[in-house]
Amino acid sequence: MRKLAAILLPLLASACAVGPDYKRPTTPPPAVGTFQTVAPGLSSAPAEDKWWRLYDDPALDGLIQRALAANTDLRAARANLERAQAVLREARANYRPQGQTTGSGQYGNSGGFVGQGGRSSEWIYNGGINIEWELDLFGRIGRTVEAARADADATAATRDRVALTVAAETARAYVDACALAESIAVARSSADIAQRQLGLIDQRVRAGAAARLDSERSATTLANIRAELPTLEGRRRASLFELAALLGLTPAEVPAEAQACARAPKVLQAIPVGDGQALIARRPDVREAERKLAADTARIGVTTAELYPKISLGGSGNFFRNGQVRGSDSFTFALGPLLSWSFPSVLAGRTRIDQAEATTRASLASFDGAVLTALKETEQALSTYAAETERNQRLREAVGHADVAYRLSDQRYRAGSTGLLDQLDAQRELIAARSALAASDQQLGSLRVDLFKALGGGWADLPPEAPRLN
Template sequence: MHSAKAATLALTLFASGCAAGPDYQPPAPLPTVAGAFITSAPGTQSGEGQDRWWRLYDDPVLDHLIEQALVTNTDLRVAAANLRRAQAVLQESRMARLPSTDLNGGVSYGDGFGPNAGAQFAGSEQQWSQSGSLAVAWEADLFGRVRRSIEAARADAATIAAARDRVVVVVVAETARAYADACTLGESEAIVRQSIRIAQQGLALTQARFAAGSAATFDVERAAGALADARAALPPLVGQRQARLFELATLVGGMPADIPVEARDCIRSPAPVASIPVGDGVGLLARRPDVREAERRLAADTARIGIATADLYPRISLGASGNFFRNDQVRGSDAFSFSVGPLLSWSFPNIAAARARVAQAEAGAQASLATFDGVVLGAFKEVEQALAAYAAQQGRRDALAESVTRAETAHRLAERRYRAGAISFLDLLDAQRQLVQGRIALTGSMQALGSARIDLFKALGGGWQAAAPKAGDSDRRAGNADSDIDVRGVQ
């Protein structure tokens, strides 16, 4: 009677699906998440952020380079392999719901002795022996240890999927940055070469005036020095551009010698053809894969509290086994044996170690919650910083562009007046120097502005949504089955 009541109670607990430890609840959103960002920048709008943000450049070369990087980049291949491994771990955890089996068998030859053989068998002849065994065991997950293990493995797989998406964001951004830098530096080379031609024209003009007796040797030397200064600005730009092209070749999975021809020939700085949509805090948390990664890690660590808590209670397994052994001494019914029954495993009354593991799991979940909060705060900080830097670089670029326009006008006027003998060569040289320096500063500002723009796109977190399946994920849904629910929760 008592055994029947105990069995009924166990079946009731199992059917109820109870599990030890806390059920996971997504972190509460911050009060200011739904609002717009406090920093504004020219060329941006409040519309929802764009997933494939590089399409705003309307540059087929950039589109092709990013598509190639998403397939061949080595960091993405590593991330995809890590995701497949995590999904395999999840599959292994799910198998704990099913009975485990162990089958053994063998044939041997030698002196054979029965289980109760005495001295009368000591001189038995050599013979063949056959043996086999089958064991089946199934854990009755009364306190949810298996269930929590599956929850933790599922959240771990979703964490790795988010980490893979985070790598996609970085690879896309750095590919676009390397391409934009190479193009901008190519444009800078063209401007410096134009400045060299201006310096050469100034030297030729001074030499002609020297030959006519209207200029001194001092003026010729100054003109030659200005030409040397203009030429000195070219080699660093060439070296920087080659370095960025080598970086681009590596990002798309090639050797340094495999520089894409389209990028090598690019000499115009790319820029978006439309305003940049930045969205709001809710959209930011939905896009940023590092936020989802931190949230899924918190879910996994919460499930591990349940795993540790389940060790405070008995672990019951139902099993059966059968064995077969036969040789010349063991035949018939004596060759078979079997057993069936439950197995109880419990560390009671010494559960101090189990309680210590629960405390460790709880501390780990608290650390993951703090990490999640830090990632959310860091995401907003990065966007605000990127917007501020982007606005500052745009202001600097506009001011330098005006400065170059005025320097070009001043140089043209100075050249005319110098030909007419109205000003000295020193005045012409000063106008020429201001023009060259202004153009070099403008190209440097254009590169900094392009990099700040990429930083903004990167901080907004877009790019992985449509690109992630190309990175080698064969079963993304299995690794991130419940991520959508949790991401909505953290919004």
């Protein structure tokens, strides 16, 4: 044992993990500051993780929780994470001794002779055990565990990215369905206005105070308005079916609360957006790219360690017994270090290391790209949302003015102080303004979801997966 210790202690003292140690890449200072887009309705306060609660809509809260528990894409992402965690546990198991046992009992001829050429028959027993414990002198096991841990973290980030997408698309489908219900109500209201106007003109045509041309113009306006209704209703049904799929339901199982929604939920407070540093820390795609970089860096060490011999502490014991072999002679054992080295080609080994290093450089570029993409998408979302918010306010003003103009024109037309053409123009302007505002409301709701999606969040405290049907 003293000789064995004399051999092992110098080896253990010189043990080291080959390959580069991972260091998280630094982010350029301009990327961690405040966002370039500053607009009313936005706040520099830290962004909300459960951002959908800013709508203060219990129905939306419930739908998103159901989607996070039952969505099929998210279920697949959870399963992938479980697999990555199992791979990590397998890698850690290599730190422990590995063993193998064998044993048998057989009855037969032992090869001895008895009497006049007769052969003896007897029971023969044998067994053995081999134990091997790899001494991770060059860090092959450690780097493998490091890579597996980073892979598991990257898969967890992938799950979080899927959760963010599920929450955002669920909110979008619900908000779109509600906004389109408002647009349908506006279109029906506009059709009522046009219908009343057509009735008034028809009365004047029958009385000989108006020409049939005026009646046909008014009927054309009514028909155009009614033509928009099937399209709006079809889009609303499509949004409801999209919502059902996100919840893991069939189209026949659209939630009743979504079907009953008639007004789109709105955020009545300033939207907190935080800054670039918090964004980079929160976005799951950035974290996913960073963890993949860490895993690829560790694999350089795994590949490098393959060039060195594997040294293990091994032991074996064997048992054999028959009619001639008994007692202490039937047992043997051995204990000592084991050396295994495949003598790889230096050129081939160096080439594999070059491949691993190139993969790591590509992962670094992907991480830098993920940071830039996160900043770009957020600035774009902020810019388009701010622009549509201002446009929506102007359209709301236009609806107010068009409504007043229509009422004044209608009063004057009924009093006979203005012509039908002016009345029809005022009517068309009001209907066009209301339709444009309804479309802007729907677009603004979708852009608001885009902004929340760009800001990240939405995966903390994910609910447990819904039970599966057998």
